[in-house]
Amino acid sequence: MRIVKSLVLGLLLMASVSVFAQDLNPKQKEKVTAEVEQMSQVMELSKSEKAKVLEIKMEQAVEGNKIQKTTEKGSAERKEAYQALGKKYNLKLKEAVSKEQWKKWLSRPKN
Numbered sequence: 001m002r003i004v005k006s007l008v009l010g011l012l013l014m015a016s017v018s019v020f021a022q023d024l025n026p027k028q029k030e031k032v033t034a035e036v037e038q039m040s041q042v043m044e045l046s047k048s049e050k051a052k053v054l055e056i057k058m059e060q061a062v063e064g065n066k067i068q069k070t071t072e073k074g075s076a077e078r079k080e081a082y083q084a085l086g087k088k089y090n091l092k093l094k095e096a097v098s099k100e101q102w103k104k105w106l107s108r109p110k111n
Helices: 002-021 026-043 047-070 076-096 099-106
Strands: none
Touching (some): 026 047, 026 099, 047 076
């Protein structure tokens, strides 16, 4: 029964990621996927955690596109919108992984 639940959850997450991914161009999808891959390695995510993080990051990218299209480059409005977006999605990511995993991500060496 547990395997069935995991499969259903995985399929639902994949379907939702596909919906969000349609709003991104191939380069954006590649960037998000690469970031999630790095997050997966650093935080040692399970497959279901990785799928959830991918969904969250795709949502964030789509909302970022909307901000980019509706605000003027360099404006205070755009800066505030991106800051709010970051806070919103960091909270979602923190809820999707354990405290230990999140600490690993925050303490990783940044490029």
